[in-house]
Amino acid sequence: MLPIKIQEITFNDILPTWRHQLWPNRSSLIEPVSAIDIESNIDVQILNYLSTAHFFGAFDGSTLAGVISGHLTAPHQCRLRGLFVNEVYRGHGISKLLIETELNKAKLLACTQIWALIRTKNLGLFQKFDFQKKLETDKYEFGPHFIIEKSLD
Numbered sequence: 336m337l338p339i340k341i342q343e344i345t346f347n348d349i350l351p352t353w354r355h356q357l358w359p360n361r362s363s364l365i366e367p368v369s370a371i372d373i374e375s376n377i378d379v380q381i382l383n384y385l386s387t388a389h390f391f392g393a394f395d396g397s398t399l400a401g402v403i404s405g406h407l408t409a410p411h412q413c414r415l416r417g418l419f420v421n422e423v424y425r426g427h428g429i430s431k432l433l434i435e436t437e438l439n440k441a442k443l444l445a446c447t448q449i450w451a452l453i454r455t456k457n458l459g460l461f462q463k464f465d466f467q468k469k470l471e472t473d474k475y476e477f478g479p480h481f482i483i484e485k486s487l488d
């Protein structure tokens with residue numbers, strides 16, 4: 336394992352990675368909070384959870400090697416969002432560190448459930464954390480996606 340340190344970062348810190356690496360040429364605006372709900376529908380009420388949005392970076396020294404984010408989408412329900420690990424850092428367990436960090440943050444925010452909209456090819460990664468597949472959707476860019484969910488205790 337590399338000497339990777341996880342630190343809370345800001346939306347402005349995460350934005351270049353999201354814009355240029357995770358979602359290149361994305362047509363919809365990238366915001367700190369997404370209005371997609373756990374059923375894969377748009378629910379603008381979710382935008383009211385802006386104050387719960389949080390962002391983490393995995394650092395190798397001062398180099399940002401990976402990112403993750405999250406925000407509430409309903410009372411006690413958190414969405415995990417925007418996981419990305421730079422290509423040169425892949426295969427060293429960094430995504431696992433980031434997902435664990437997000438699970439802990441969701442618990443700190445008193446969430447009893449966490450969910451994510453993931454690219455279907457990444458299901459195996461999230462199954463390592465006991466996420467369950469809820470539905471498949473092709474409604475959004477960079478899909479097809481699964482919505483996956485997990486209870487938190």
Ligand SMILES: CC(C)(COP(=O)(O)OP(=O)(O)OC[C@H]1O[C@@H](n2cnc3c(N)ncnc32)[C@H](O)[C@@H]1OP(=O)(O)O)[C@@H](O)C(=O)NCCC(=O)NCCS
Pocket residue numbers: 357418419420421424425426427428429430431432452453454456457458459460463
């Ligand atoms: C998917 C991604 C975040 C994985 O990052 P990573 O740091 O290389 O992953 P890790 O090294 O932490 O892998 C953890 C474990 O999951 C496995 N794994 C990683 N990616 C996987 C995938 N796509 N499918 C199944 N298993 C996967 C690894 O083999 C490893 O298994 P192990 O614990 O048994 O050794 C990275 O490849 C990435 O950023 N991809 C492009 C963006 C993307 O797809 N983001 C996620 C959107 S849902």
